Amino acid sequence: MIKTYAQAIKDTLDEELMNDPNLFLFGEDIGVYGGCFGATKGLQEKYGNKRVIDSPMSEQAIAGLGIGAALNGLRPVIEIMFMDFITLIYDQILNHASIFSYLSNGEMKVPLVIRVPAGGGRGYGATHSKSLWSALMNIPGIKIIAPSNTREVSGLLRAAIKDNNPVIFVEHKSLYQIKDDVENAEDIIPIGKAKIVKEGNDLLLISFSKMVLDCLEVANKLENEGISIEVLDLRTVKPLDIETIKNSIDKIGKVIVVEEGFPQSGIAAEIIAQINEVCFYSLDGPIKRICTLEIPLPCSPKLENMAIPSKERIENEIRSMLNE
Amino acid sequence: MDLLKIYKKILLIRAVENKLDQLFKKGLVYGTAHFCIGQEFIPVVVSQHLRKEDAVTSTHRGHGHALSKDLDVKKFLAELLGDPRGYNTGKGGSQHVSSIDNNFFANGITGGMVPIAVGIAFANKYKQNDNVVVAYLGDGAMTEGYVLESLNMAAALKLPILFICENNFYAMSTHIKKTHSSDINKKAEAFGIKSALVPDNNYKLLYEIAEEFINDTRKGIPHFIEVQTYRHKGHSKNDQNLYRDKSEEQYWFNKDVALIIEDELLSNKYTIEDINLIKTEIDTFVDKISEELIQQGSDIDIDLFKHIYNETK
Numbered sequence: 001m002i003k004t005y006a007q008a009i010k011d012t013l014d015e016e017l018m019n020d021p022n023l024f025l026f027g028e029d030i031g032v033y034g035g036c037f038g039a040t041k042g043l044q045e046k047y048g049n050k051r052v053i054d055s056p057m058s059e060q061a062i063a064g065l066g067i068g069a070a071l072n073g074l075r076p077v078i079e080i081m082f083m084d085f086i087t088l089i090y091d092q093i094l095n096h097a098s099i100f101s102y103l104s105n106g107e108m109k110v111p112l113v114i115r116v117p118a119g120g121g122r123g124y125g126a127t128h129s130k131s132l133w134s135a136l137m138n139i140p141g142i143k144i145i146a147p148s149n150t151r152e153v154s155g156l157l158r159a160a161i162k163d164n165n166p167v168i169f170v171e172h173k174s175l176y177q178i179k180d181d182v183e184n185a186e187d188i189i190p191i192g193k194a195k196i197v198k199e200g201n202d203l204l205l206i207s208f209s210k211m212v213l214d215c216l217e218v219a220n221k222l223e224n225e226g227i228s229i230e231v232l233d234l235r236t237v238k239p240l241d242i243e244t245i246k247n248s249i250d251k252i253g254k255v256i257v258v259e260e261g262f263p264q265s266g267i268a269a270e271i272i273a274q275i276n277e278v279c280f281y282s283l284d285g286p287i288k289r290i291c292t293l294e295i296p297l298p299c300s301p302k303l304e305n306m307a308i309p310s311k312e313r314i315e316n317e318i319r320s321m322l323n324e
Numbered sequence: 325m326d327l328l329k330i331y332k333k334i335l336l337i338r339a340v341e342n343k344l345d346q347l348f349k350k351g352l353v354y355g356t357a358h359f360c361i362g363q364e365f366i367p368v369v370v371s372q373h374l375r376k377e378d379a380v381t382s383t384h385r386g387h388g389h390a391l392s393k394d395l396d397v398k399k400f401l402a403e404l405l406g407d408p409r410g411y412n413t414g415k416g417g418s419q420h421v422s423s424i425d426n427n428f429f430a431n432g433i434t435g436g437m438v439p440i441a442v443g444i445a446f447a448n449k450y451k452q453n454d455n456v457v458v459a460y461l462g463d464g465a466m467t468e469g470y471v472l473e474s475l476n477m478a479a480a481l482k483l484p485i486l487f488i489c490e491n492n493f494y495a496m497s498t499h500i501k502k503t504h505s506s507d508i509n510k511k512a513e514a515f516g517i518k519s520a521l522v523p524d525n526n527y528k529l530l531y532e533i534a535e536e537f538i539n540d541t542r543k544g545i546p547h548f549i550e551v552q553t554y555r556h557k558g559h560s561k562n563d564q565n566l567y568r569d570k571s572e573e574q575y576w577f578n579k580d581v582a583l584i585i586e587d588e589l590l591s592n593k594y595t596i597e598d599i600n601l602i603k604t605e606i607d608t609f610v611d612k613i614s615e616e617l618i619q620q621g622s623d624i625d626i627d628l629f630k631h632i633y634n635e636t637k
Binding site (some may be wrong): 064107230 | 424630634
């Protein structure tokens with residue numbers, strides 16, 4: 001069955017709304033409008049405005065409502081319209097959602113999913129294009145999932161919904177319309193497990209979210225030249241699956257980490273630090289990172305393209321590392 | 325109104341805080357605390373109308389809220405002392421005591437629990453029960469953005485929540501004259517929430533309004549009460565109150581609800597001996613549990629990483 005990424009999300013929410021009467025959706029314009037990217041379209045019509053609720057434009061209160069409802073036994077899926085706005089609810093995540101289980105010694109739980117679209121490539125400019133996962137990475141007690149493809153988005157979303165912790169579910173704006181056959185796709189994909197999406201021997205690309213597709217495209221192109229690239233999709237950013245990363249590095253000593261966030265203190269930086277701690281001696285040389293340039297993202301297609309990691313940049317960095 | 329019960333609870337909260345203050349001075353407690361002496365009658369009076377299933381969210385100045393929600397005194401004091409026998413095994417401390425069994429939730433971020441209180445109320449409405457949520461906040465929180473978002477959210481969604489603003493006139497050291505240009509209860513009213521003002525520590529008026537408002541809140545209508553009150557001690561343990569006028573302090577010390585109720589009891593059937601006996605009993609009780617906690621100590625090991633994630637199925 002062919003679906004888009006957005007349809008796969010909608011169908012999963014639909015099934016879970018059907019299965020669990022305690023699940024509800026809450027966010028700005030998720031009802032008739034169907035969410036900014038159509039991922040909830042039709043669900044209010046089907047489940048009514050008591051379970052699929054259009055909220056006021058109050059991100060902090062949306063997050064608080066989700067946390068409180070989760071503490072009181074419901075399973076909220078809230079939507080923050082753009083990842084750039086995650087800063088508005090940062091306090092509710094950092095000082096509230098993430099600490100209840102710990103401080104109560106597991107007596108309290110916050111089974112909350114925060115759906116949020118990230119990423120550029122659509123000309124939305126400096127305030128609607130960012131990939132702010134690194135801002136969330138050093139919050140103990142939360143999980144971050146960033147599905148890279150239409151076949152897996154459903155299994156990962158279902159895992160997020162069934163988890164008893166606050167999960168930031170990062171969708172990608174440029175993936176919503178990507179179609180794939182979802183026949184026999186995994187029903188539920190465990191959180192915290194990375195996946196080797198292409199095996200290879202010469203160089204390892206570690207990535208997540210939409211950049212995985214670009215890495216794969218470059219890797220497949222280079223395969224024709226006899227260059228064998230392994231591509232690892234993190235799927236879950238936090239907790240990080242360093243075991244799977246280590247296993248690949250023990251086999252391949254050349255590593256590039258590709259992500260759409262900014263470089264300084266980014267996810268790539270964290271991955272490189274952890275590799276340094278667990279398998280430094282398996283490396284052939286320094287690890288390279290490819291990130292969005294550290295500038296407010298420009299709007300024009302030409303400038304935006306220069307800022308976000310492109311397939312050309314990935315290919316050039318691979319060739320340069322292999323020629324060293 | 326069970327005046328004796330209210331009086332005893334006020335004295336208990338006061339005794340626990342005074343004990344804590346003593347232990348701080350002896351260097352036996354770590355961290356900080358924000359004392360509620362002078363304004364502790366508010367949760368005591370409001371709680372007369374609450375049930376166990378009703379939730380209370382609290383603030384950095386939350387000792388009175390907690391004990392009014394019937395948390396166990398020894399387990400509560402243990403938490404303040406950083407003892408693993410405390411409600412949160414010492415992980416929470418004064419500002420972060422919580423107990424799911426008591427439906428009590430506290431957090432040290434000014435106003436931070438208010439949006440969450442709205443969410444707890446949302447879930448009660450969703451589950452179609454008639455439990456209410458009482459969200460305590462201060463005059464400082466009333467200038468925080470998400471508190472204002474929460475008032476709007478509760479009104480727009482018609483949620484069973486009662487906001488209680490304990491207006492003690494100072495956000496830490498800054499007087500409300502410098503931070504507000506309109507009355508606090510009028511702000512809530514502007515969001516479409518039925519509001520009331522209880523001036524001058526008027527506990528009788530608070531009792532009546534809280535009864536009416538909590539009954540109506542159970543029907544799914546949000547309410548707001550501003551109580552004008554005063555904290556006798558500083559903002560936190562080391563504050564010398566240099567920003568407060570001595571005559572202002574005296575005005576409010578004279579309006580101490582504990583003293584006023586004591587006078588009322590004395591003018592009824594109680595003698596000064598009865599009152600002294602009550603005070604002695606409460607002080608002895610608090611002395612006893614704090615000595616037990618300190619002398620026995622505890623060697624319970626806490627796994628520092630456990631419960632970062634909730635692993636229950």
